Amino acid sequence: MPLTVLITGASSGIGASAAHAFASRGYRVLLAARSADRLRQRAEGLNADHGEGTARALPLDVTDAEAHARAIADLPPEWAPDVAVLNAGLALRLVPVWENTVEDVDGMVDVNIKGVLNGIRAVVPGMLERGRGHVILLGSTAGHFVYPGGTVYCATKHAVGALALGLKQDLLGTPVRVSLVSPGLVETDFSLVRFGGDRERADAVYADTNALTPEDVAEAIAWVAEQPEHVNVQEVLVTPRVQAAGGAVLRGEDAEGL
């Protein structure tokens, strides 16, 4: 029977590419996010490409702990997740930390930290019962370094790094694996969300440089999941060649050929 992968944040960007990468490798994929229509379209596309029963849309808001737990608990047994890629996340605005509104802070903390904890609570007990599982969290270079205007987002990604380390400690002695995939600059809707839909400002983040594609990160996630059972990759930190993990991104002539 094929393994099932839950992917949160599967309606766009890294999550959508991860769904494609896993479906192409013969896994069943559960696509979770809030945008039900986008998820259904993606699931239909994957089912058309890889066979009926490959993908299933699972509309949910990761900040709603009860709904998240119920959505997983109500799945038929063959759809119980063997791998959970807890990827849903976002940044809101790029401003000095004292200018972040309560809504900014709640938005980032609720999705990036509490949403991940809701995911862990929803999937880990079932994995322990079934005697297998792999939890893969999406960190960031922002979980290693901090850049101006991104303090709250960076703090949430530092927290995700701590959650990955702590979960690994708590699961030691069980068959459940824990990994963290930490990308640098990836061209997705991430900046569009951060800048409240300002397309010009979002595009400028990826202009004149050579960012990672969501497919690059999806390949790293799939590689982590496909290691032999006795191997636990703790973290993959992956940046484009134009980026040093401290935050410096080359642009223009400096980025040519990289």
Ligand code: NAP
């Ligand atoms: P993206 O294209 O904006 O995708 C974010 C995904 O998260 C969307 O599918 C969104 O779907 C989902 N999401 C947001 N809030 C949610 C909620 N409350 N409940 C359920 N799903 C929610 O951005 P991305 O770049 O792929 O980001 C994916 C992950 O990678 C994030 O954790 C991000 O922090 C991390 N990351 C990104 C970069 C980068 O440069 N892009 C770098 C390092 C790390 P809905 O809106 O439909 O709910």
